[in-house]
């Protein structure tokens with residue numbers, strides 16, 4: 001970069017900084033690297049297509065005008081992708097002006113700790129964070145619905161709350177509703193029982209922003225899916241923002257109606273993966289700073305090396321260490337961390353995979369009861385998960401074939417062999433099945 005361009009860009013940044021929230025500035029503007037300029041055009045490098053779309057769509061004029069205030073000249077901007085790590089092609093929806101809806105702020109269900117500011121960004125969640133902020137900045141204007149998915153304790157709820165609060169901060173009259181799919185289902189059941197269906201509908205069909213957490217749990221529940229289908233259509237048609245979270249992508253939610261699955265895929269799908277080591281350290285460091293504690297890096301490294309797959313557990317370990325240190329009056333050190341966390345860590349290392357655990361995870365994945373899984377029923381919606389559970393029992397435990405058969409409602413060992421062989425063969429030709437099996441193995445091992 002030439003010195004002239006560097007100076008120009010720094011002065012431009014000073015102007016833009018005053019125009020945007022810190023989070024928007026850090027996410028979009030800071031990701032730009034000025035590359036080169038000639039008499040009429042400035043080339044700006046950006047990390048991916050998604051960021052480019054947002055910059056061109058929302059910030060082009062701001063950048064041009066800010067450059068103009070330092071140079072008194074109008075330059076054209078040319079955005080080039082530096083490294084393109086995002087492959088998702090978001091579907092754009094029509095832009096309409098939002099109605100002014102009477103205030104009905106149900107902000108109490110939003111946790112004030114879960115803001116964009118407190119969310120640590122790393123490679124594993126960068127895209128989900130950018131997508132969430134893009135939606136929060138312009139609800140229902142670009143990506144609708146936003147579907148965030150990822151494993152347990154990786155920040156889905158945090159991002160959803162952050163979106164809700166960002167929207168409320170900018171527009172306190174917005175009607176923002178956050179609900180878990182379990183609560184949605186329970187409220188529906190109660191409304192049917194108490195003959196208050198109309199009230200239920202009005203509550204959910206008159207919102208500006210609807211956030212539903214853990215949407216995978218409505219799979220297999222016919223009436224809830226039906227009701228949600230109409231809620232979804234009403235809101236989408238009225239240009240209201242819908243944000244959903246799940247532990248897996250729509251195509252991997254078994255027993256989800258196709259009409260819902262396709263709707264979930266209409267907007268933007270963003271995943272969150274387990275954090276890498278640097279991100280785990282950054283999360284721990286932020287948490288320690290929030291608590292105003294100066295903790296040695298060695299101690300944080302020890303915790304980050306032990307707990308890898310769940311940020312809730314990572315935070316829990318640090319909180320436990322802090323409590324342990326204050327109760328025993330001992331300074332925080334790696335030795336103290338080993339002592340304080342020995343139960344959690346040895347538990348993690350020695351926990352054995354059992355058939356019971358496999359049955360538990362497979363049945364809840366397919367919204368079945370364990371009794372159904374073990375039953376003699378042969379409908380595919382039950383026999384297929386049963387075969388998967390038998391396959392996993394054979395693969396992940398040391399149990400003998402007769403013992404596995406016994407645990408599945410007293411079946412013969414040849415049935416177990418058949419299930420094992422069938423699933424092993426199908427995995428090789430069915431990518432979707434392979435993904436499901438891998439996902440299940442991950443869940444089993446995480447438990």
Ligand SMILES: Nc1ncnc2c1ncn2[C@@H]1O[C@H](COP(=O)(O)OP(=O)(O)OP(=O)(O)O)[C@@H](O)[C@H]1O
Pocket residue numbers: 114118119120121125150151152153154155156157158159247283311312315
């Ligand atoms: N990137 C992050 N930066 C800071 N804190 C984070 C981050 N990701 C997750 N957390 C914290 O980890 C905890 C668990 O996150 P959260 O509840 O959002 O997970 P989840 O993906 O919704 O999990 P579940 O599947 O159990 O609902 C929260 O306290 C959250 O604040």
